[in-house]
Amino acid sequence: MNDALQGFFNALGDPRLYFLLSCGLLGASLYWRKWFTKIGTGVALLAFAVVFFVWGLGDRDFFAIAMKPDNVPIAGMLVLVGFFTWLALRRAVINDELRARGEPTLEERAASQKVFVWPDLVYTELICLMLVGALLVVWSVYLKAPIEEPAAPAISPNPAKAPWYFLGLQEMLVYFDPWLAGVVFPSFIILGLQAIPYIDRNPKGNGYYTFTERPFAITSFLFGFLILWVSLVILGTFLRGPNWSFFGPFEYWNTNKLEPLINVNLSEIFWVYWLGKPLPQFWLVRELPGLLLLVGYFGVLPIILARTVLKKIYIEAGFARYQVTAFLLLMMALLPIKMLLRWAFNLKYLVQINEFFLNI
Amino acid sequence: MTNLLESIRTSQVWRSIFRHGPPVTTRNRTLAVLSNFFLHLHPVKLRRSGLRLSYTWCMGGITFFLFFVETITGLLLMFYYRPTAEYAFADIQALNAHVPLGIMREIHRWGAHAMVISVWLHMYRVFLTGSYKPPREFNWNVGVILLVLTLLLSFTGYLLPWDQLAIWAITVGSNMARATPVLGHEGPFAGNLTWDGVGLIHAGNDARFALISGRFVGEATLLRFYVLHCVGIPLVVAVLIAIHFWRVRKDGGISGPL
Ligand code: HEM
Numbered sequence: 001m002n003d004a005l006q007g008f009f010n011a012l013g014d015p016r017l018y019f020l021l022s023c024g025l026l027g028a029s030l031y032w033r034k035w036f037t038k039i040g041t042g043v044a045l046l047a048f049a050v051v052f053f054v055w056g057l058g059d060r061d062f063f064a065i066a067m068k069p070d071n072v073p074i075a076g077m078l079v080l081v082g083f084f085t086w087l088a089l090r091r092a093v094i095n096d097e098l099r100a101r102g103e104p105t106l107e108e109r110a111a112s113q114k115v116f117v118w119p120d121l122v123y124t125e126l127i128c129l130m131l132v133g134a135l136l137v138v139w140s141v142y143l144k145a146p147i148e149e150p151a152a153p154a155i156s157p158n159p160a161k162a163p164w165y166f167l168g169l170q171e172m173l174v175y176f177d178p179w180l181a182g183v184v185f186p187s188f189i190i191l192g193l194q195a196i197p198y199i200d201r202n203p204k205g206n207g208y209y210t211f212t213e214r215p216f217a218i219t220s221f222l223f224g225f226l227i228l229w230v231s232l233v234i235l236g237t238f239l240r241g242p243n244w245s246f247f248g249p250f251e252y253w254n255t256n257k258l259e260p261l262i263n264v265n266l267s268e269i270f271w272v273y274w275l276g277k278p279l280p281q282f283w284l285v286r287e288l289p290g291l292l293l294l295v296g297y298f299g300v301l302p303i304i305l306a307r308t309v310l311k312k313i314y315i316e317a318g319f320a321r322y323q324v325t326a327f328l329l330l331m332m333a334l335l336p337i338k339m340l341l342r343w344a345f346n347l348k349y350l351v352q353i354n355e356f357f358l359n360i
Numbered sequence: 361m362t363n364l365l366e367s368i369r370t371s372q373v374w375r376s377i378f379r380h381g382p383p384v385t386t387r388n389r390t391l392a393v394l395s396n397f398f399l400h401l402h403p404v405k406l407r408r409s410g411l412r413l414s415y416t417w418c419m420g421g422i423t424f425f426l427f428f429v430e431t432i433t434g435l436l437l438m439f440y441y442r443p444t445a446e447y448a449f450a451d452i453q454a455l456n457a458h459v460p461l462g463i464m465r466e467i468h469r470w471g472a473h474a475m476v477i478s479v480w481l482h483m484y485r486v487f488l489t490g491s492y493k494p495p496r497e498f499n500w501n502v503g504v505i506l507l508v509l510t511l512l513l514s515f516t517g518y519l520l521p522w523d524q525l526a527i528w529a530i531t532v533g534s535n536m537a538r539a540t541p542v543l544g545h546e547g548p549f550a551g552n553l554t555w556d557g558v559g560l561i562h563a564g565n566d567a568r569f570a571l572i573s574g575r576f577v578g579e580a581t582l583l584r585f586y587v588l589h590c591v592g593i594p595l596v597v598a599v600l601i602a603i604h605f606w607r608v609r610k611d612g613g614i615s616g617p618l
Contacts, residue, residue, distance in 0.1 A: 070525075073473040077480075084417060084481060088488045091414065108617045110409035117402040118383050118392040121411055128418045129425045136429065136474065140466030147456070148523040150449045153576060155524070162533040163518045165476050165511060170532065179547050182536025193504045196487075197497035205490040207409075207615040214490065221487050225480075358548040 006059065010248025013239050015174075016343050019336075022231045026222060029089070033211060037090035045086075049079065061252050065238055069146045074164055074237050081230055085222075091209035099210070107208040158242045158255055167236025168229050174244065175338045177359045185335075192328045196221075199325045201317055216313065224332055263348035266290045283353050290351035294360065302326035401605055403613055410614030415489065419482035423510075424601065426475040430513075433468040434590065441520070443586035445579040448522035472514050479510045491615040499607040502600055509597050516589035519582060530585070531577050537568035544568060 012018065029036040053075070056062040066075060095105040115121075162170050172181035204213040211218055239246055241253040270289040271277050280286045306314040306322060314322045341347040351360040368374055369382065380391035393399045409415060440459065441451045455465055483503060486492060492500035519530045538546045542553070543566060550561040563575045573580040608614065 070473075073470065073477065077477045080477065080481060081484075084484065087414065087417075088485070092488075105617060107409040107415065110412060111407045111616045113408040114405045115408050115411060116386075116389045116405055118389045118399070121402060121406060122393075122399065124411060124413070125418070125421055128413075128421060132422050132425060132474075133429070136467055136471055137463070139470050140463040143466065143470070144456075145466045145469040146525060147449075147452060147521060148525045151445070151522045151524060151527040153527065153578070156531075157524055157528055160528040160532050163515055163529050164473075165514065166533055169536075178536050178539035179541055179544070183540050183544075183547070190504060190508060193483075193507075194501050197492040197494070197500050200493070203493065206493040207489060207491065207617050209489060218488070225484060225487075355552075356549050357546070357551050 006248075006250040010250050013246070013248040015235060015239070015246055016339075018235060018239065019227075019231070019339060022227050023223075023336075026226055029085075030211070030219060030222070033089050033093055037086060037093050042083075042086050042090075045082070046079075049082070056249060059250050062249050065249070065253075069143050070164060071237055072143060074234065077230070078234060081226070085226065088209055089211065092211040095208055095210050096212045099213075105208045105210075159240065159244055161236070161240075164233065164237055167240075168232035170244075171232045171236045171240070172335060175335065175342055180360065185331075188328065188331050192332070195324060195328065199317065199321050199328075201321065220329060220332075228332065228335060263342070263346045265349045265352050266293070266347060267352065269345065269347070283355050287351045287353055290349070290360070293350060298327065298330060301330065401609075403609060406613055407616050409616045416614060417481060417485050419478050419485055423475060423478045423482055426471050426478060427597065427601065429471045430468060430475065431594065433464050433471065434594075436464050437468055438590060443520065443582050445522065445582060448520065448582060452521045452523075472517060475510060476514055479507055483507060489615060496607075496611045496615065499604060499611055502604045502607065506597065506600050506604065509593055509600070513589065513593045513597065516585040516593065519577070519585045520589065522582060527577050530572070530581070534568055534572050534577065537571050538563075538566065540567040 012021065035041060053066070056066065065071065091106060095107070098105050161167060169181055169186060172185060175181070176185070200214075200217050202214050202217065204210070205217075238249060241247040241251075241257070242255040243258055245257045245259050247253055247257070266289055267279060267286050271279050271286070284291075302323060305326065310322075310326070313325070317325060338347075338350075341350075349359045351358070353359070378392075379395055380388045383389045383392040390404045393402055393404050437455070440455050442448065452465070456462055486500065486503065515530070515533060519526045538544045540550075541548045542550055543561065544550060545559070545561050545563050545566040545568075547567075550566070551559060553560040563569065569575065572578075573584045
């Protein structure tokens with residue numbers, strides 16, 4: 001029974017299932033948000049997480065990875081992110097219902113009243129800080145900071161992992177070359193965050209929780225933050241072991257486990273498998289299918305979207321803003337798209353131009 | 361007892377510091393905030409909606425508190441730590457063994473993790489309440505820079521224990537810079553920049569070299585990260601936090617329904 005359950009969760013941890021399930025979970029929580037934000041649902045989810053964790057700790061391999069000192073805060077983060085997502089959505093659902101009935105939102109009710117900073121705010125702050133301070137001290141007394149062997153530049157550990165908050169980026173290395181995963185995508189994450197106030201021109205939802213008044217903005221952000229950032233950090237921390245191979249939560253980190261790489265390029269799929277020809281010599285011809293695909297993706301797709309699904313946004317935002325928004329969103333979508341292509345077709349590169357060391 | 365408190369309150373020393381009576385009247389509560397250097401960051405009054413923990417999650421305040429804790433504990437750690445390949449590791453070990461009540465390192469490390477988490481959650485809250493919308497666009501941007509700097513603070517600090525965990529995490533993290541387009545020696549187009557058949561961009565002058573001050577993570581990296589971690593980045597963060605708080609007030613206080 002125990003073994004079967006452990007096997008079940010090991011299977012769920014597989015990056016493909018894990019990613020698709022996370023997406024499904026997010027979609028379901030948003031779609032059935034009325035149900036998701038019920039107190040009972042929240043308590044049940046929390047109880048499940050606690051039971052799972054406590055039960056898991058009974059297993060040696062689970063314990064080893066979950067109780068690594070640097071990993072403990074990450075498990076805590078998972079609970080916090082879950083809780084605050086639930087809380088924000090709950091307030092959004094309540095506000096949206098109040099609005100629909102023409103009543104003031106939770107924030108509007110409280111906003112009409114003004115209170116003194118001393119004592120109300122000063123004491124709230126003080127209590128918060130004392131609680132956080134106490135938590136930090138208890139945590140520090142019971143959990144020692146790790147110290148490993150002295151630095152030895154000649155002996156590389158396996159796995160060699162970046163600091164935990166960059167593990168989402170390291171996970172992207174499975175699908176993209178370092179120039180994209182490590183340089184271009186992080187730059188666009190920062191630029192994209194900075195652009196948010198200037199591209200989201202929807203005046204609604206300023207200063208209160210809501211979902212129905214800005215569903216597109218919230219869904220995109222939740223996808224980026226919860227799925228592409230937080231869930232990949234979790235994946236990289238707990239489910240990636242030696243050689244960056246996948247290991248289920250109840251699996252021993254065996255350094256000999258190697259996943260075979262049998263990935264092929266789009267150029268090979270196109271020329272060799274589909275047309276039955278040898279690969280063209282000249283890079284421009286060889287990579288034409290991939291290049292055309294990218295031009296279509298970044299150049300033509302936004303125009304099609306502007307005329308169909310995103311028509312409303314295009315009209316609200318105007319040409320320049322819409323182009324920037326579309327570009328950033330498409331950039332973000334590149335990761336899940338490449339994941340799906342990898343899983344479905346073993347696709348390695350859409351474009352591989354060794355002449356310029358440029359692989360996409 | 362009350363008499364004692366009362367005589368302290370009316371003493372010349374007390375009254376030279378706090379120029380107002382006990383904060384129970386409207387006037388004195390106003391003065392309590394206005395005449396105090398640390399509290400005058402706040403307005404005198406605020407809307408109740410901005411006070412609710414279910415609204416702000418207090419994450420900005422917690423982030424600030426953690427930054428403060430990191431500064432204090434970091435300062436203490438600096439007394440015991442020398443950023444050289446010879447001493448760094450031993451100093452950290454000695455810290456655990458010899459310093460009384462030696463949880464300074466723990467507080468500093470766990471506080472850093474907590475700060476990364478709280479800054480993410482703060483951004484998350486600000487997004488979900490739409491608080492980046494006008495007039496707070498600029499302050500959101502100050503925040504994004506603070507987020508990046510918080511991660512860099514943590515990243516530079518990660519190297520300092522000089523153990524296997526440290527140097528390999530920084531190696532993996534900084535390896536990315538090798539692949540910077542044009543500027544990293546393994547990046548796209550970098551190999552195409554040649555002069556008389558010799559590559560212009562190589563491991564000895566590319567973006568990664570600039571970042572870690574060498575071809576691999578070594579003693580020069582340690583010193584560079586130490587200076588950035590203890591002086592450079594904290595200074596910038598402190599200034600930006602001041603601007604951030606000032607702008608919160610100038611933008612009309614904590615966001616709320618208009
Ligand atoms: C070192 C990092 C940071 C510190 C110490 C900090 C601190 C604070 C504090 C104390 C507030 C008052 C309201 C609250 O507590 O929620 C605040 C508000 C705000 N923060 Fe930050 N913050 C930081 C990073 C960020 C980041 C990463 C962002 C966004 C990307 C951001 C954007 C904002 C905005 C827009 C407000 C105004 C919110 C409102 O009026 O409701 N801050 N910050």
